[in-house]
Amino acid sequence: MDDSIYDFERLEAKECRIAELEIQGAELEAIRNSSESQLAAAARRTRDLMEECAALRTRAHEHHTAVMRLQGQLAEAQEQVSAGKEAAEAAAACWRTREIRTDATLRQQSKLINLLQAKLEEANRKKCSLSKKLFGRSGRRPMVSPPLQKTNKELREEVERLRGRLAVTHDPMPAHTPKGDTAKKQTNGVQSIDMPDSTKHEPLKDESLQLVWPDSKREKIHATIEDGALLCSREKGGKIQAHLISPMPKACGLTQQEAQRAFTIRMEQESNPAEATAVCSSTEQRECLLSRLNATLSYSPQRLLALKTPPACAQSLAQQAVAIGCADGLHSLRGTVQLEWAPCAGGETGEAGYGAVTASAVAGGRVLFVRDGMLLHAAYTTMASALKRSESLRPVVDVSRVDLPDTGSVQLLHAINEEIPHGDACVAVATGRRVHVLCWDAAALNFKVLRSLTVDRPPHSLLLTNKALYIAGEKPFRVSLPNGTLETFGLHEPTIQAAAKKHSPPKAILLIRENPVEVLICYNECGIFVDKNGKRTRTEDAKWRNRVSQWAFSHPFLYNVSKDSITIIHINEEAYNAPPCTCDARSLTSNSSDCTAPECFRINVEDSALLGTTAEGVFLRSREGDEYNVLLVEGLLAMRSVGASVMSLDSVSLGALNSSTSSDESGEVKTEVVAVIEHDVSMENEPRTAFQADIKRRAAQLRKRQAEEAAAKEAKERRAIGDAITEILSSDVGPKKAESSASLSGFSSDTESDGKTYSIKSSNDLCAEMFARQVRFQ
Numbered sequence: 001m002d003d004s005i006y007d008f009e010r011l012e013a014k015e016c017r018i019a020e021l022e023i024q025g026a027e028l029e030a031i032r033n034s035s036e037s038q039l040a041a042a043a044r045r046t047r048d049l050m051e052e053c054a055a056l057r058t059r060a061h062e063h064h065t066a067v068m069r070l071q072g073q074l075a076e077a078q079e080q081v082s083a084g085k086e087a088a089e090a091a092a093a094c095w096r097t098r099e100i101r102t103d104a105t106l107r108q109q110s111k112l113i114n115l116l117q118a119k120l121e122e123a124n125r126k127k128c129s130l131s132k133k134l135f136g137r138s139g140r141r142p143m144v145s146p147p148l149q150k151t152n153k154e155l156r157e158e159v160e161r162l163r164g165r166l167a168v169t170h171d172p173m174p175a176h177t178p179k180g181d182t183a184k185k186q187t188n189g190v191q192s193i194d195m196p197d198s199t200k201h202e203p204l205k206d207e208s209l210q211l212v213w214p215d216s217k218r219e220k221i222h223a224t225i226e227d228g229a230l231l232c233s234r235e236k237g238g239k240i241q242a243h244l245i246s247p248m249p250k251a252c253g254l255t256q257q258e259a260q261r262a263f264t265i266r267m268e269q270e271s272n273p274a275e276a277t278a279v280c281s282s283t284e285q286r287e288c289l290l291s292r293l294n295a296t297l298s299y300s301p302q303r304l305l306a307l308k309t310p311p312a313c314a315q316s317l318a319q320q321a322v323a324i325g326c327a328d329g330l331h332s333l334r335g336t337v338q339l340e341w342a343p344c345a346g347g348e349t350g351e352a353g354y355g356a357v358t359a360s361a362v363a364g365g366r367v368l369f370v371r372d373g374m375l376l377h378a379a380y381t382t383m384a385s386a387l388k389r390s391e392s393l394r395p396v397v398d399v400s401r402v403d404l405p406d407t408g409s410v411q412l413l414h415a416i417n418e419e420i421p422h423g424d425a426c427v428a429v430a431t432g433r434r435v436h437v438l439c440w441d442a443a444a445l446n447f448k449v450l451r452s453l454t455v456d457r458p459p460h461s462l463l464l465t466n467k468a469l470y471i472a473g474e475k476p477f478r479v480s481l482p483n484g485t486l487e488t489f490g491l492h493e494p495t496i497q498a499a500a501k502k503h504s505p506p507k508a509i510l511l512i513r514e515n516p517v518e519v520l521i522c523y524n525e526c527g528i529f530v531d532k533n534g535k536r537t538r539t540e541d542a543k544w545r546n547r548v549s550q551w552a553f554s555h556p557f558l559y560n561v562s563k564d565s566i567t568i569i570h571i572n573e574e575a576y577n578a579p580p581c582t583c584d585a586r587s588l589t590s591n592s593s594d595c596t597a598p599e600c601f602r603i604n605v606e607d608s609a610l611l612g613t614t615a616e617g618v619f620l621r622s623r624e625g626d627e628y629n630v631l632l633v634e635g636l637l638a639m640r641s642v643g644a645s646v647m648s649l650d651s652v653s654l655g656a657l658n659s660s661t662s663s664d665e666s667g668e669v670k671t672e673v674v675a676v677i678e679h680d681v682s683m684e685n686e687p688r689t690a691f692q693a694d695i696k697r698r699a700a701q702l703r704k705r706q707a708e709e710a711a712a713k714e715a716k717e718r719r720a721i722g723d724a725i726t727e728i729l730s731s732d733v734g735p736k737k738a739e740s741s742a743s744l745s746g747f748s749s750d751t752e753s754d755g756k757t758y759s760i761k762s763s764n765d766l767c768a769e770m771f772a773r774q775v776r777f778q
Contacts, residue, residue, distance in 0.1 A: 064442070249262035303631055310327065311324050335390065525543070606622055
């Protein structure tokens with residue numbers, strides 16, 4: 001009985017356990033069904049997100065294409081605006097010329113009418129009756145009628161106006177009109193007793209000047225000279241030191257009389273130094289001030305940033321957005337820029353580090369730079385925005401790595417900064433002896449290798465164009481894109497061939513002109529201009545006057561960087577192009593012709609190095625103590641600061657300017673003007689044969705003969721100008737005609753006996769054109 005009861009209890013316990021297990025199984029089944037539904041929903045959400053991501057990537061690609069197209073349209077619009085401005089300036093100049101000619105014609109007609117009226121009055125006075133003669137009224141005419149006096153006055157005013165125009169061109173002025181010219185005594189000076197005629201003046205301690213600012217505003221100041229500089233005292237209070245920049249005025253809106261009494265100074269203000277034109281009260285005051293002032297050059301390189309570590313590269317992306325690569329990472333003008341890996345950068349995440357950035361370039365809408373031997377790239381707009389931010393905002397840029405076939409570090413980087421068709425080469429890099437040509441793959445959002453080449457030695461320089469790749473290896477090489485072979489370049493030229501035989505490799509290859517193609521192959525001693533086929537484009541080689549280590553070209557200036565200086569050379573169509581040799585006795589036949597020497601500007605910089613190029617100039621590194629400075633050197637401003645004619649081959653006249661000046665910010669940067677007028681004989685190749693020596697000797701004789709002929713022709717033209725002025729001033733009629741003729745004859749003889757030498761571009765052409773086309777006096 002007891003056993004049956006025990007079995008019954010066990011059976012009930014098992015049934016209860018089975019019921020519990022069934023309940024737990026049902027719950028687990030419900031949980032499993034719920035998990036499956038959640039997984040299905042997650043899978044659907046994942047598919048939706050992937051489709052949305054693909055759509056966003058497509059839209060981003062379309063937006064990028066639209067941005068590139070808009071950038072091209074903006075560039076075209078800017079070109080059209082600049083062309084419109086040039087056309088407007090040309091039209092304004094044309095209308096000003098027509099207005100001057102019309103005014104001259106009206107003046108001529110009015111003078112002719114006055115002259116005819118005077119003649120008619122004189123003829124009427126001659127017809128006198130007998131009664132008038134008996135009563136003593138003999139019809140006498142005045143010595144000079146008022147209309148004739150007015151005519152003579154206008155003639156002299158016209159001559160003075162022409163002399164004022166000639167004074168602006170730096171040319172020596174003709175003598176003043178002899179009629180009634182008496183030297184006026186100086187009212188603001190003290191006469192010296194050292195000379196008996198008391199013609200020597202000493203300036204007062206306090207000079208009153210009038211400043212004309214670039215916005216045409218005028219201000220009166222009192223100036224004193226201290227240590228070769230002007231100390232200007234304003235009426236409102238305060239003193240500012242000023243330095244002489246140029247003896248010629250730069251302000252617009254000055255009259256001819258004011259232009260003759262003005263010079264240009266630089267006001268050394270604490271906030272922003274500015275240029276102004278100082279107008280003196282008399283020409284004697286101007287001469288006294290110029291004789292006591294020390295001239296300084298108006299240009300010094302712009303200092304952008306001071307760093308503790310030496311910078312290696314610099315790239316300008318926009319205004320106030322400059323990427324500077326250093327040993328501790330990437331810097332902007334406002335601080336450090338942090339680099340982070342992009343989410344799709346090959347699985348790498350987090351910070352990209354602060355490794356050394358050694359090179360940078362811009363290719364279309366991407367910015368490339370080399371960090372620790374790796375080639376990285378980032379979006380152009382993102383990089384430009386980060387470079388403009390302050391360091392306190394912690395600017396961050398997402399970068400991606402470019403995968404190259406070689407594991408070596410990238411040593412050279414060159415890119416084409418313009419819109420390139422999809423699939424065309426836009427970047428060239430060198431890793432040891434391997435050279436890779438890259439193109440942009442929009443689908444993968446990365447660069448891919450288009451071609452890979454192997455050269456005989458690590459190249460010194462790369463130049464990539466739309467049609468070819470130039471490599472400066474043991475010899476200059478050229479590869480036609482996209483499928484050309486590696487071939488030597490320019491070896492049929494004697495200079496390049498001699499350098500190859502001496503195992504002297506080219507150090508740089510620069511693009512001078514795109515259409516037609518002209519490149520400059522730079523060696524340690526000289527540079528050779530060749531075309532795309534390696535044929536010489538200029539008759540002479542560019543020879544360096546000091547040892548150059550780096551070269552750069554930013555149209556139209558060539559920048560030669562050495563260890564302690566940088567030389568700016570103006571490259572135009574006439575530079576290093578001697579006239580063709582004909583067997584005429586009057587031709588110039590010399591390898592050192594003076595007419596091919598370009599204009600140069602040299603700046604002394606301690607421990608200088610080239611960082612990069614911009615549209616305005618180049619970025620340069622200088623050293624001052626323990627700090628390194630990043631400088632911006634602009635060739636156009638440097639040339640204009642010394643009055644160099646960038647658009648022509650006019651000689652640079654230094655005048656009273658010193659040969660060097662110290663920079664305001666650093667005592668290490670010094671500026672020196674080098675006017676390349678005479679060729680450096682020490683850099684010429686010695687004549688190897690008697691025939692070459694005879695040719696050089698004959699060329700020297702021909703140059704001397706041509707200089708003598710030019711001097712004789714110049715003297716003849718000067719005499720012609722004097723005769724023209726004499727003929728104008730001798731148009732007086734009446735009893736004073738004889739006196740005027742006698743005075744003018746003396747003036748003409750004085751002009752002919754003047755022993756001053758005028759420059760090649762003197763007042764001849766200007767005065768002759770004015771008298772022949774504008775004045776046209778009868």
